[in-house]
Amino acid sequence: MQINVSLLNAHDFCPRVIYLKEVMEIAPDASIRKTKGLIGHAARKELSLRQSKLLGRVSCASEIENCLFCELDNVLSDFPYIYKNLLEDNDIDYEKLLAEIKSEMLPEIKIINEKLMLVVDELGIDKALEYVTPWKVEYFMKSENLKLSGRIDKVMKQNNNLIPVEIKTSSPPHSVWQGDRIQTCAYCLLLEDKFNGKISYGFVEYTKIHEQRPVMTTEQLRRTVINTRDNVIEILEGKVPEICPHGSGKKCEACDFKEVCYEI
Ligand code: SF4
Numbered sequence: 001m002q003i004n005v006s007l008l009n010a011h012d013f014c015p016r017v018i019y020l021k022e023v024m025e026i027a028p029d030a031s032i033r034k035t036k037g038l039i040g041h042a043a044r045k046e047l048s049l050r051q052s053k054l055l056g057r058v059s060c061a062s063e064i065e066n067c068l069f070c071e072l073d074n075v076l077s078d079f080p081y082i083y084k085n086l087l088e089d090n091d092i093d094y095e096k097l098l099a100e101i102k103s104e105m106l107p108e109i110k111i112i113n114e115k116l117m118l119v120v121d122e123l124g125i126d127k128a129l130e131y132v133t134p135w136k137v138e139y140f141m142k143s144e145n146l147k148l149s150g151r152i153d154k155v156m157k158q159n160n161n162l163i164p165v166e167i168k169t170s171s172p173p174h175s176v177w178q179g180d181r182i183q184t185c186a187y188c189l190l191l192e193d194k195f196n197g198k199i200s201y202g203f204v205e206y207t208k209i210h211e212q213r214p215v216m217t218t219e220q221l222r223r224t225v226i227n228t229r230d231n232v233i234e235i236l237e238g239k240v241p242e243i244c245p246h247g248s249g250k251k252c253e254a255c256d257f258k259e260v261c262y263e264i
Contacts, residue, residue: 001233002142005150005186008228012179013251015241018232020257024264028256035092040101042083044108044169044207045153046075051116052133061120065113072109076102112210135162141190148229152187153205162191164202165212172206176213180204184215186225 010017020026028034047068054071058064076098080087087094120128135157142149154165164187168180176184181204188199203212215221235241243262244252252258 001236002144002147002149003229003232003236005148005183005190007232008186008225009179009183011228011232011235012182014255015231015235015245016243016261017255017257018235019241020261020264022236023238026257026260028259032092032097034256035086035089036097036101039079039083039086039094039097040104041169042086043075043079043098043101044105045167046079046082047072047105047112048167048205048207049134049137049154050075052129055116055120055125055129055132058120059125061117064116064120065109068109068113068116072102072105108208108210111208115210134165141187141194143190143193146186146189146193146229147233148186148190150183150187150190152190155191156203162195162197162199164188164191164199165205166202167205167207169207172209172211172213176204176215181215181221182225182228185217185221186229188215188217189222189225 007018007022010021050071054067055064058067079098080094116128116132119131122128123131134154136155137153139152139155140149141152152164153167156163156165164184166180166184166187168177170177184202184204188202191197192199199217201214201216203214205212252261255261
């Protein structure tokens with residue numbers, strides 16, 4: 001059995017989500033809020049993946065902001081072709097939804113611009129381009145040894161070291177959400193297993209503030225990855241997690257399964 005790394009993150013949110021989604025095969029009801037969340041995530045991720053392409057077009061830092069605005073328009077016009085599967089509900093006015101997402105992203109463009117300008121000012125265009133250009137994007141990996149698989153958003157290569165980057169569009173915490181930490185460490189283990197090296201850290205990129213926050217692959221975190229994987233396997237093999245195992249009403253309130261979870 002191979003566990004998708006995203007399930008480790010979901011397990012950290014609530015083990016019962018794994019049971020409801022993967023074992024009971026319950027799909028949460030689609031809501032406009034959820035659809036908007038999925039589309040907003042994809043649009044922000046797409047813009048992040050295009051940063052190197054965008055920097056390749058500028059000759060100085062002051063041109064970046066304009067390029068970002070143009071690229072945002074490009075992302076939104078390319079969106080229906082790349083993310084066709086997200087736009088299949090005939091009852092939703094996607095044009096209106098994309099326009100709303102665009103207006104939410106405009107303040108974020110200002111932040112991305114400030115941070116990219118700093119990098120260009122510090123390193124110069126050529127080095128900055130090297131710095132933001134991933135070695136691989138959406139890099140699929142699987143390992144029989146680790147019983148894990150997953151698609152890494154970006155893999156950077158710096159001084160021959162591979163560094164996985166997980167893109168998140170949720171609001172960032174003070175540091176890194178624990179589920180994101182586990183997911184990023186699991187990607188480090190997958191890269192280590194394939195390339196036979198040691199990876200000391202990865203990054204979680206929180207797009208809303210355009211910040212990459214490091215996740216160190218400590219022994220404790222590596223152990224948590226393995227333990228979480230084993231807990232997910234137990235659920236997939238039939239163990240039923242109790243209701244609200246985390247004791248957090250806030251999580252249940254925000255959960256896509258709250259309508260069905262307490263009935264089962
Ligand atoms: S409603 Fe609460 S207990 Fe149920 S799956 Fe969601 S977070 Fe877990």
